[in-house]
Amino acid sequence: MTDLLEVQTSPKDWASDQEVRWCPGCGDYSILKAVQIALSELGGKPDETVFVSGIGCAARFPYYMNTYGMHSIHGRAPAIATGLALSRSDLDVWVVGGDGDMLSIGGNHLIHALRRNVNLTILMFNNQIYGLTKGQYSPTSEVGKVTKSTPFGSLDQPFNPISVALGAEATFVARTHDMDRRHMVETFKRARNHKGASFVEIFQNCNVFNNGAFETITGKSVRDDMTIPLVHGEQIRFGADKELGVALS
Template sequence: MASAELPVLKPADYGTDQDVRWCPGCGDYSILAQMKKVMSNLNMSREDTVFVSGIGCSSRFPYYMNTYGMHSVHGRAPAFATGLKSSRQDLTVFVITGDGDALSIGGNHLMHVLRRNVNLNIILFNNRIYGLTKGQYSPTSEKGKITKSTPMGAIDNPIHPLSVAISCEATFVARSIDVYIKHLADTLERAVAHKGVSFVEVYQNCNVFNDGAYKWATDKDTKADTVLELEHGKPLIFGKDRDKGIRLNGMTPEVVELGKGISEDDLLFHDEKTNDPTLAYLLTRMSHPEFPEPIGVLRDVDAPCYDDAINYQVQQAKQSRGEASLDKLFNSGDTWVVE
């Protein structure tokens, strides 16, 4: 974070002079714009901020931010970011990834960075397609999806990124949509403020290879009935006339209509602060068209951070064993000379 003495920077000050090489109309532009706005709002230091990415359309992000950055290896950005944050806790570290990068080759690394609660921010761009390699199906593509690599329709069950995050007990889990500009900016700002791992899934349109993937969530005529905006402590209400809600039938969520013997008190109330992730997990399983899909913060809790713990152990080791010496390390234990 920036110190009070630093001048306030405008959003444009966080951009580079590089040509942005995304297709015209891509949802990535919106995420980039809102990230610059959030950094300006928080007056974040460019010199103390790092963006780490893997491979994919989203992973060009570090080129366009006037900060430090690393375009790393496919799926391995969480591992690079973990090492960086653990050794330089003074830095604000972001992982920029996509549905293919994070959930296919990178699924293992994503799982571990979430469960460890490393104090960094993960932004997952989810367009449900492989865009950089020209339109193959991805781990989040819906079943039956016809693509270049699935000409007869995908037979895989799709991964739900938020379900993965909650099951790993990530301490901050949220979702937004590329064209929900204010909501996206507010969500990113909350993620940055969180101490611990933050995981934000952004529904993002690929207008070349998967155009309209989230039309139901962005069309003005349908979005009120297909999107549920979460508010802490408030009942789960949606609909153009705010006359529908979500209640639990046992442990199963169901859509009900208000005013027909059902009041707001009968609905499920959102609690993002509970340490029990059960209800948050249920929210991640609500998907269109059976349910309105939740956006906003699903979970925001406190827990010990991995990078704090590892640095504490380093300090304890120094106190008990003294400062380390590479020369002593290389010349201790079982050594031999090859002649």
């Protein structure tokens, strides 16, 4: 009798042979690499993994993963992924989309996927703009944002995606950003290992139509002081030397 050995994959095993076609410098490249690293470290199997996307720059994601995938219709990725996850519980199903795709036309599908607590890993790339259609304001654009569709500034209050997910009673909610690959990898691994619906918001820089949207948070000179890692059961410490903390009096 021959023993079967589990084959450990590398990040390259998760990359497809397709040319990655995002704008040079786009934060999506960093997110793509972090997902590939996370899946290789998790010991996942490409032939048992599926990425479902909607429409937008982030929706190109399935083409660049050496897995099964579906580039679906605008805003409906969570609904399609829900059906897939319920009918094929053996599959590792991921949903990828942008803030416009998931919080505008797809907002209803997102909140229902979260409240149903289906076993999905949902990644929302938030760049506070519509990038694929070249620079219109999105549901996360700040008040006063001047874009091609809001020449006098946006009047609308933006969604806070984390608040939306918590309001839908998602059982795993996290936030990370495209300038911290190590944090992204760890966050994606924890999200994928969660049983139920996982929602991860990723601050992602669109360097063409909304460059520097998160610079005051993710900039190299400030991010250690402006980002606070939250780990269940651990002390809340931050700063370049972990010299800062949060305590309840």
